[in-house]
Amino acid sequence: MTANPKKQTQPDALILVLGATGKTGRRLVPLLRDAGHTVRAASRSGETRFDWNDRSTWAPVLEGVSALYLVGPPEPEPIADFVDTAVAAGVRRFVVLSGRGVEVFKDSFEPSMAEAERVVRAADVDWTVIRPNNFSQNFDEDIFATALLEGRLALPVGDVPEPFIDVKDIVEVAAALLTEEGHTGRTYELSGPRALSFPDAVAELAEASGRPMRFEHITPEAYVAELTAADVPADIARALADVLDWLKTGYNAAPVTGVRDVLGREPRDFSVYATAAAASGAWN
Secondary structure, three states: OOOOOOOEOOOOOEEEEEOOOOOOHHHHHHHHHHOOOEEEEEEOOOOEEOOOOOHHHHHHHHOOEEEEEEOOOOOOOOHHHHHHHHHHHOOOEEEEEOOOOOOOOOOOOOHHHHHHHHHHHHOOOEEEEEEEOOEOOHHHHOHHHHHHHOOEEEEOOOOOOEOOEOHHHHHHHHHHHHHEOOOOOEEEEEOOOOOEOHHHHHHHHHHHHOOOOEEEEOOHHHHHHHHHHOOOOHHHHHHHHHHHHHHHHOOOOOOOOHHHHHHOOOOOOHHHHHHHHHHOOOOO
16 A cells, blocks of 8 residues: 555554545545445535434444544534544554644644644544645545636636646555554654645646636736626635635745655655646536
8 A cells, every 4th residue: 555664554454534525535445445445434414424413423434443544623612522433442553534734724724623632642542633725636536626627727826836646646645554564753844845836736737638728817806796696605705715825925935754654655746636627528
């Protein structure tokens, strides 16, 4: 699974993946299973039902689990109680999906990520935190995708570069942390190998897909107005605008070594993602 010779956990140890239908979870589950590990895939609509707001679902998903991939809920309130419940149920290893920059932007930048980090660090468990940059897949699986299909992506991000990371690299790192020894108490920042601006990223996607795509700089206020006009709730639109506007600080602009530190290889370049996504018909 990795390029580093690490001691592996027993394949029959049960691993719980939360958010199993999400961008990372739906890739992590088959990766672990293909490697021979026993996985319980949990989400509101997946194989095993789990709902952060329905506590009756907590005990069933935690039964027999030794390691847990934690993707927090939209709001941080249930996290502390859930982690306490998980520890009491016998979970001893936690891998927490967070975000790069959360330590300085924790009030607006997914506060549940900051809370998940805080709670798990304070627990008497084997924990590891991963903090990735913006996902490359945001361009074809998320809010940017529709805009690119229409030929115009307008964001309040400026020209500060971003070392976008392929989700495949994130899940390979997560799989290693869930199944290998030697990562306890560590926080890994994850990025791609090359930083490029959003305009340059869109230009690469246009070339790879053969479709007309352009990037436009707009203000945070204009971005909120465009999202709300497209029926995105105002609070979500504002939060997205704040996160994107914050990228102008350049705090996350430099590539980091987390993927290499865990996997012993370089992360995938954005061009690899662009070529593969275009070949799959992502923007057809």
